[in-house]
Amino acid sequence: MRVWTLHLAVLVLLFGLQFVLPPYHFTNFARIMVLAVFAMGYNIAFGVTGLLSLGHALLLAAGMYGTGLAITALGWPAAPALLAGVVAGGVMALAVGVLALRTAGVAFMIVTLMFAQAGYLTILYFGPVTGGDEGLVLARGARAIGGLDLSADTPRYLAALALFAVALLANLALVRSRLGRVMVAMRENEERSRMLGYNPFAVKLAALVISGLYAGAAGAGYAVLFGYIGASFAGIQYSILPLLWVLLGGAGVVLGPLVGVLVMFYLIDISSGYTTAHLLVVGLALLVLVLFAPKGILGALRERLWPWLP
């Protein structure tokens, strides 16, 4: 009961913020919520199931280009294009997973990284269609659903919140479901799970596909809400960032990704106002975290105060 109350309260808080946030932070928060969906997807693979992927940028890019190219190259309306992006993320995760899950541990990290790099180079190679390094800007007219212009501030914020809310509640339901319990079991002790009758390959593939649907939804949402798709989102940076966000917020905690994205975003935002060496500040903050709260912000909170936090 208090679990649902807490998560609904977070959603209500995010809804209320639109009335008090100044315009600059208003846009930031929309971005944070979309990126938090990506981070939640990463958390399902890494935090819950224990799959340390270094290739999630590929899944984000699949969603982004799935939606973006459906709009620019095929002239689809925004709503089916969004759906195409979500599906693209899931299908890409399935394809990568079928091959990459033949490995585990360090090999899995390397194989996923290689897939993502191959995807990045593919986007550059087909520059005339994808826009390559410079990317593509989506026309304002193509970014409306049912007469609602998603490039305007308030509809964009509400659309980002809607996406985030669905993702959060689905994530909560997942970790409290039987499948969620088996995913945790795979992370904790794969051999024991196998001897309880669970097929590790099937469970991990399911986790990866769900994770891909999240990444795809985030990429699709980003394309429509912010009107830009580019190869930089397929780069290694966007494979490392979700890992850092999740570690910072608390791996395996449902709200961890949101907290991680939020803190990291404003850490960079604020420190870059004072110094050009803002990445140094971020690095130091991460060092402090690893030393004093290795389980992340919400992970530490769960350990000390709220053991019921899912």
Add this chain to the structure above:
Amino acid sequence: MAAMSLLSARGLIRHFGGLRAVDGIDFDLEAGQIHALIGPNGAGKTTFVGLLSGRIPVQSGTIWFNGQDITRLPAHRRVALGIAYTFQITSIFAALPVYDNVALAAQRLHRRDLRVHSMAHLARVGLEGRADQVAGTLAYGHQRLLEIAMGLALEPRLLILDEPTQGLANAEIDGFKALVRGVTPQTTVLLIEHNMEVVMDLADRITVLDAGQVLASGAPAEIRANRAVQAAYLGG
């Protein structure tokens, strides 16, 4: 004879390099019995049950379970058919609550009333009062019992127990014996055990392994009287 067997193995072989861990074993397990597997350290007992449960792939030979050839089935499929294995070295989900450990085993069979079924299995080993405790913080003996509860929660036709009493206190061993007696004859038990008192007390039949081969097989009294066994294992 073969029709009576819940499980039968023929010509099982598994070598690790030059080590002939399992070297041509024929084995029949009668339904409803408690069958003990004994032998000196390194006799191949754990490897042998690893072949039966699917943890270790068979090199050659065949395994039949309940009228079905399972030689090439992966371990998780064998569990679904009703073969449960409890680990020699306690292998629980140490970071999860005791309840989740058992629920993971029970939830494949019970879509409804998972809580009731899981708590019932915990109660069988006397851990129902510790359902919310993190499993890794249980005392060693209780972790062994949890391991057994997970095996029971699979509601298997065949329960393979790999040295279940290792490290248990005498009082706990008595409780364990009552527990195992209670699960037969619905569940057939294959027991690897070093404690001869437990073996002689529980077993309907005993198979002695030595150097990867069957040295003898028979009722407890026959095994006790067998000279070869005495020489190899019981130390005369």
